[in-house]
Amino acid sequence: MPTRQEWEQKIAQSLIAEEKYQQLSEDKKAEGFQGELAFGTAGIRGIIGLGPNRLNRFTVQKVAYGLSRYLNEIKENPTVVIAYDTRHLSPEFCDEIAVVLASNGIKTYRYDRYHTTPELSYAVRHLKTDAGVMITASHNPPEYNGIKIYGPDGGQMALEGSKKVSQYIGQITDELNIEVKDRAALQQKELIVPVPAEVISSYKNEVINLIKEIPQSALTVVFSSLHGTSVPIVPEILEAVGFSNYQLVEAQCKPDADFSSVKSANPEDHEAFDMAVELGKKGQADLLIATDPDADRMGVVALHDGDYHYFNGNQLGSLLLNYRISQTADIADRAAVKSIVTSELGKVIAEKNDVRMFDVLTGFKFIAEKIAAFEADDSYHYIFGYEESYGYMASPFVRDKDAVQIVPLIIKLASELKNEGKTLVDQMNQIYVDYGHYQEKLFAHKFDGQSGKDKIRTIMQNARDNAPAEIAGLKVIATEDYLKQERRDATGTHAIELPQADVIKFFFEDGWIALRPSGTEPKIKLYVSLITEDIEGIAQQINDIFFS
Ligand SMILES: O=P(O)(O)OC[C@H]1O[C@H](O)[C@H](O)[C@@H](O)[C@@H]1O
Ligand SMILES: [Mg+2]
Numbered sequence: 120m121p122t123r124q125e126w127e128q129k130i131a132q133s134l135i136a137e138e139k140y141q142q143l144s145e146d147k148k149a150e151g152f153q154g155e156l157a158f159g160t161a162g163i164r165g166i167i168g169l170g171p172n173r174l175n176r177f178t179v180q181k182v183a184y185g186l187s188r189y190l191n192e193i194k195e196n197p198t199v200v201i202a203y204d205t206r207h208l209s210p211e212f213c214d215e216i217a218v219v220l221a222s223n224g225i226k227t228y229r230y231d232r233y234h235t236t237p238e239l240s241y242a243v244r245h246l247k248t249d250a251g252v253m254i255t256a257s258h259n260p261p262e263y264n265g266i267k268i269y270g271p272d273g274g275q276m277a278l279e280g281s282k283k284v285s286q287y288i289g290q291i292t293d294e295l296n297i298e299v300k301d302r303a304a305l306q307q308k309e310l311i312v313p314v315p316a317e318v319i320s321s322y323k324n325e326v327i328n329l330i331k332e333i334p335q336s337a338l339t340v341v342f343s344s345l346h347g348t349s350v351p352i353v354p355e356i357l358e359a360v361g362f363s364n365y366q367l368v369e370a371q372c373k374p375d376a377d378f379s380s381v382k383s384a385n386p387e388d389h390e391a392f393d394m395a396v397e398l399g400k401k402g403q404a405d406l407l408i409a410t411d412p413d414a415d416r417m418g419v420v421a422l423h424d425g426d427y428h429y430f431n432g433n434q435l436g437s438l439l440l441n442y443r444i445s446q447t448a449d450i451a452d453r454a455a456v457k458s459i460v461t462s463e464l465g466k467v468i469a470e471k472n473d474v475r476m477f478d479v480l481t482g483f484k485f486i487a488e489k490i491a492a493f494e495a496d497d498s499y500h501y502i503f504g505y506e507e508s509y510g511y512m513a514s515p516f517v518r519d520k521d522a523v524q525i526v527p528l529i530i531k532l533a534s535e536l537k538n539e540g541k542t543l544v545d546q547m548n549q550i551y552v553d554y555g556h557y558q559e560k561l562f563a564h565k566f567d568g569q570s571g572k573d574k575i576r577t578i579m580q581n582a583r584d585n586a587p588a589e590i591a592g593l594k595v596i597a598t599e600d601y602l603k604q605e606r607r608d609a610t611g612t613h614a615i616e617l618p619q620a621d622v623i624k625f626f627f628e629d630g631w632i633a634l635r636p637s638g639t640e641p642k643i644k645l646y647v648s649l650i651t652e653d654i655e656g657i658a659q660q661i662n663d664i665f666f667s
Pocket of ligand 1: 481508
């Protein structure tokens with residue numbers, strides 16, 4: 120493996136600005152050489168910088184070369200489609216990946232401007248390529264970028280495939296000298312070609328076909344792309360389905376790799392809505408909607424009794440699931456899919472409406488796998504999938520979470536409610552009455568660097584070794600350890616039929632908590648899902664037990 124000195128001698132070819140690198144502290148420089156980038160929940164994600172543990176031209180070429188080795192092993196003349204978001208170096212990384220793939224004989228389609236992650240998922244399916252690549256770090260801070268890799272179904276590559284790609288990447292010993300051919304010659308040979316325009320229009324038509332028409336109402340909306348990829352495509356679709364009562368947060372709807380107007384371009388964070396709230400208040404807008412930079416996550420804030428109410432991902436998922444159930448009443452054998460750390464409320468709603476709810480591990484790739492399984496044995500009709508992390512998918516013309524199809528869907532629901540004199544908050548309260556007052560709270564504790572990784576590991580180990588019989592006064596009636604793949608309850612020990620994952624769940628009479636290290640950010644997460652009137656109080660007590 121190249122030494123740090125060899126890396127520093129080639130900084131001019133790394134796409135990393137030398138003066139920026141020289142301004143870093145020695146510790147920060149050294150972190151770039153501690154370890155290597157690896158697959159997480161959603162592809163490979165890392166800080167842009169110099170070294171094998173950073174995103175730069177050489178590590179991006181290495182991932183591309185590993186992918187090309189994998190694809191050439193499994194397929195004659197494989198093809199790939201690549202898209203990129205509005206982050207730093209996304210277009211440049213897209214170029215580098217296209218050249219490496221094409222240099223290894225792989226025909227590569229690439230978009231010529233930024234596009235959303237759901238459009239990439241769709242392009243894989245529409246062009247029938249063998250893989251897809253999306254250059255993005257999704258909701259992560261601006262100093263990150265990343266590579267999401269997709270399989271032929273348009274879902275993020277499943278564990279088995281990503282393991283093989285990782286093995287090929289690991290076999291590359293000299294990432295500073297990966298051979299590539301001349302880009303112009305590759306384009307000449309049509310080994311690098313633009314994504315046909317009809318792929319873009321065909322995706323939009325699929326969304327329009329899902330939504331049909333948004334009923335006229337007095338509903339008004341403020342929308343923000345948080346400097347990401349969802350503008351112009353979301354406004355174009357809203358106009359196409361007859362909705363023009365929206366205003367864009369203009370300053371935020373311009374691509375900006377520094378996400379300058381927000382502390383974090385993540386709709387999970389309430390501050391991401393600050394400018395939307397300011398604009399919304401001027402005209403008493405009913406809904407404030409924001410998507411994350413690659414437009415696979417959506418957050419919503421609703422005006423109710425004169426105040427703006429922030430929904431969490433579980434609540435939005437429950438509202439949308441309930442809506443999809445009402446929209447698909449004529450379909451038999453319906454199924455919905457959620458992650459194991461997503462609220463129980465969705466399961467109660469589904470099963471009380473004769474819809475089967477399936478639980479999968481965190482990661483939309485597992486929802487995509489479930490849809491593929493339903494199609495393979497024609498067992499169920501998928502109507503909705505979601506995760507508490509603000510990711511939803513209604514119609515499976517894509518196989519990843521898709522904020523572009525969900526924004527018009529939530530507007531359509533809100534518009535229908537508006538005509539009944541109701542808000543999304545009224546609808547949420549009705550769901551609580553009908554199915555149970557499930558409340559959720561998420562604590563995400565950030566621990567950076569290697570010491571942070573060690574601390575997270577200790578917390579998880581401690582929770583396993585000292586599995587409590589009671590937590591904050593709640594009796595533990597069952598424990599699920601997804602690393603051991605076993606559930607323990609009063610009836611004994613049972614196997615968990617899901618792949619291994621570093622997650623522990625403690626169950627109570629009225630809900631559960633889960634502990635899980637994040638796979639996209641240096642965080643450990645505590646998820647609380649309980650029927651309670653005081654989620655803040657009980658959740659804080661539980662958090663203090665594990666994190667004080
Ligand atoms: O909790 P994490 O591992 O950070 O993942 C949180 C979310 O990150 C990404 O958005 C993935 O696409 C989601 O599937 C996942 O739920
Ligand atoms: Mg995202």
